[in-house]
Amino acid sequence: MEHFAAYVAIDWSDQKHDVCLVDSSTGKREKTVINHTPEALDEWAISLRTRFASKQIAVCLEQSRGPLIFALLKYDFFVLYPINPNTLAKYREAFSPSRAKDDPTDAEYLVELLIHHRDRPEAMAPR
Numbered sequence: 001m002e003h004f005a006a007y008v009a010i011d012w013s014d015q016k017h018d019v020c021l022v023d024s025s026t027g028k029r030e031k032t033v034i035n036h037t038p039e040a041l042d043e044w045a046i047s048l049r050t051r052f053a054s055k056q057i058a059v060c061l062e063q064s065r066g067p068l069i070f071a072l073l074k075y076d077f078f079v080l081y082p083i084n085p086n087t088l089a090k091y092r093e094a095f096s097p098s099r100a101k102d103d104p105t106d107a108e109y110l111v112e113l114l115i116h117h118r119d120r121p122e123a124m125a126p127r
Contacts, residue, residue: 005055009110060114
């Protein structure tokens with residue numbers, strides 16, 4: 001899985017962020033929830049920096065601008081891959097014909113898009 005230590009997808013909302021992480025060395029998939037506060041986001045990011053020894057981490061999210069993108073750009077070990085919401089909706093429809101939206105499942109779909117199609121979206125470099 002290339003040069004990233006991990007692949008992370010975040011499905012954000014105004015209350016919480018559902019996260020799906022795939023560790024490149026093990027292939028293990030982990031799900032977690034981050035509270036929608038700057039402190040919780042910072043604590044989570046710092047824990048990933050420590051865990052993966054400051055190696056680069058690919059992060060996929062369903063937006064191209066906004067406060068979450070802005071907040072994540074300050075971490076020099078994150079490489080952000082914003083995904084158009086329509087792209088995720090079509091991907092979801094392919095696997096869930098009912099079109100039911102579920103934040104944890106959307107985070108899993110986003111991480112799959114990132115791992116298998118990261119050459120498609122343009123990466124955003126840290127500041």
